[in-house]
Amino acid sequence: MTSMSPGQRLRxxxxxxPVDHLPRGxxxxxxxxxxxxxxxxxxxxxxxxxxxxxxxxxxxxVPLNLGWCEPPFIPTFESRVIRVEGEEEIIQDATxxxxxxxxxxxxxxxxxxxxxxxTNLAEWKAVSERLDPHSxxxxxxxxxxxxxxxxxxxxxxxxxxxxxxxxxxxxRALIGPEDLLYKFYDxxxxxxxxxxxxxxxxxxxxxxxxxxxxxxxxxxxxDICYNHGLLVSPDIMRHFLFPAYSALxxxxxxxxxxxxxxxxxxxxDCRPSIxxxxxxxxTAMVPFEVASHCDVVTxxxxxxxxxxxxxxxxxxxxxxxxxxxxxxxxxxxxxxKRSGYWPTCDHGVPNDVSLANYLHYRQCIVAWDH
Numbered sequence: 011m012t013s014m015s016p017g018q019r020l021r022x023x024x025x026x027x028p029v030d031h032l033p034r035g036x037x038x039x040x041x042x043x044x045x046x047x048x049x050x051x052x053x054x055x056x057x058x059x060x061x062x063x064x065x066x067x068x069x070x071x072v073p074l075n076l077g078w079c080e081p082p083f084i085p086t087f088e089s090r091v092i093r094v095e096g097e098e099e100i101i102q103d104a105t106x107x108x109x110x111x112x113x114x115x116x117x118x119x120x121x122x123x124x125x126x127x128x129t130n131l132a133e134w135k136a137v138s139e140r141l142d143p144h145s146x147x148x149x150x151x152x153x154x155x156x157x158x159x160x161x162x163x164x165x166x167x168x169x170x171x172x173x174x175x176x177x178x179x180x181x182r183a184l185i186g187p188e189d190l191l192y193k194f195y196d197x198x199x200x201x202x203x204x205x206x207x208x209x210x211x212x213x214x215x216x217x218x219x220x221x222x223x224x225x226x227x228x229x230x231x232x233d234i235c236y237n238h239g240l241l242v243s244p245d246i247m248r249h250f251l252f253p254a255y256s257a258l259x260x261x262x263x264x265x266x267x268x269x270x271x272x273x274x275x276x277x278x279d280c281r282p283s284i285x286x287x288x289x290x291x292x293t294a295m296v297p298f299e300v301a302s303h304c305d306v307v308t309x310x311x312x313x314x315x316x317x318x319x320x321x322x323x324x325x326x327x328x329x330x331x332x333x334x335x336x337x338x339x340x341x342x343x344x345x346x347k348r349s350g351y352w353p354t355c356d357h358g359v360p361n362d363v364s365l366a367n368y369l370h371y372r373q374c375i376v377a378w379d380h
Contacts, residue, residue, distance in 0.1 A: 016068025017167035024169070024226075024271060024294070024317055026349040031379035032342075033352035034065045034372075037297050037320060042118060042361035043368075050365040062372045069171050070163040072223075073155035076215045077175030078231045080105045080183045081208075083140040084148050087127070100124065105183050106137070126186040131200055137184065138207050143214035156222045169226040172216055176232035176274070177251040178242065180208050187241075194246055201250050209254040213261055220265045227271035227294065228262060230255075235278030237302040244286055255290050271317070277357065278302045284313055296320045299356045307344045310351065318351045322371070327355065327363045331370045338374050346378070 014022065014030045022029045044052070053059065075082045086104035093100050099113050106127035112119065128134045142148070163170060175183075181190050184204055193201050219225065234241055263270050273294035274280075274287055279302040280295060287295075297320030298304040306321030326337045338353075345351040353375060359368065 015166040016065045017163065017169055018068075019065070020068040020169045020352075021167065021226075023350060023352055026317075028349070032346065032375060033068065034063055034375060035352070035354060036062070036064065036359065037354040037357060039359040040361055043359050043363060046361045047365040047368070052365055062369070063376050066166065067162075068166060068168055070159050070168045072170065072172045072219050072225070073159055074152055074172070074215055074219060076173065076212055077180065078173060079175065079179055079233075081141060081175060081180050082148075082211065083137075084142075084145060085140060107183070107186075123186060126184060126189065128184040128200070128204065129189070130197070131203060134184075134200060134203055134207075138203075141207050141211045143211045148215075149218060152218060153222060156219065160223055170223060171227045171229050171273075172219060172225050173229045173231065174212055174215070175208075176230040176234070177205055177208055177254060178234040178247075179231055180204070181250075191242070194242070194250065198250075205250060205254045209257055212254075212258055216258065216262050217265065220262065224266045224268045225262065225270050226268065227273050228259065229273045230275065232274050232276045232283075233278070235276050235280050235283055235302070237278055237299075239279050239282045241278075244282075247286055248289075252290060259290060273317075280304060281309065281312075284309075284316065293317055294319070297354065297356045301325065301356075304356070306351065307341060310345055310348050314348070316350070318345075320354050320356050321345075321351075322353055322355050324355050324357060324360055324363065327359065327367055327371055330367060334367065334371050334374065338371075338378070342378050 011028065011030045019029050019033055023033060053061070056062070083105065087102060087106040089104050090102050091099050092102055092108065094113065097113050098110055101109050101111055103109060107123060108125040110122035110124055127137050162168070181201065181204055185193055216225070216228070259270070259272060271293040272287070272291045273296070274283070274292060275296050276283060277297070277299050280298065281304065284292065284295065294317035296318070298306050298309065298318065300321065300323035304321065306318055310316070310318060321341060323337060326333050342353065
């Protein structure tokens, strides 16, 4: 088969067409993993050497911050230490949350969330000023950044992706995961006001982008599942989230001729969410966490229309070549024949994976194409 550009390869995957080789890349790797690998011989110029044999970029994210795990506040809250309690600190993060963390550490553990910035409509009104869709600071330089991205994407037929924080992740960051569950019932007006704010900022950002470039996908960071399914009911999703999602997606598609894919990122057991998001036009999903019962082979058979990325068990990568070989033998023959799939780890590569094991995994992915 004729060699493809990175963008052509991804577009073929999205169309369930043959490719010259599987897209080669990674979901991401922990900084702690990279630090470990450096002690095991990873050279400083590993990116320049392309030691892991990744493809050049084929997907280009719109250079506009519409959030990911948190709302896209401008300005952000001041990140500061509120007080020290022995080996722990109470801090305020850029989202305005108060967290209990280990002194001097911010990663590698789950913090204790003490307070979130929105508990009532008055607090929402104050916080919403940081999500003002008419703030000139939010859009400063967007045109220049989009032109630069287009110059980089066009030679490789790059796929253009607008990433944004999903409604559940957004509400969770504003209100808190536990309090939010009560607010759906006890203060639905607050939740609706927050989601109106979400739609206003997201739609304005997408509109401004589409004035200069057509999108290939809208990519939603949701994390609405845990290891036994949905964190909220289908009725809650349909009532509080889906109206805003539907409005955003419909408006975006009306602005251009090229099809916009609707892609969702959620950890946990995503299986019950797939038919729900399909009501809105879902076409793609990542990363299929194996520890939460997400086997891409089974899911790919059950949902043959779904474009899929991920599904390589990060726990297996720590176990050594024999386990890695058996795992890939289970996945790759079926998913390559099915198409519409690219392999990556099912989340960030953690630091219990050795450099030797990771290199073996990457070499297996490359060898599969030969």
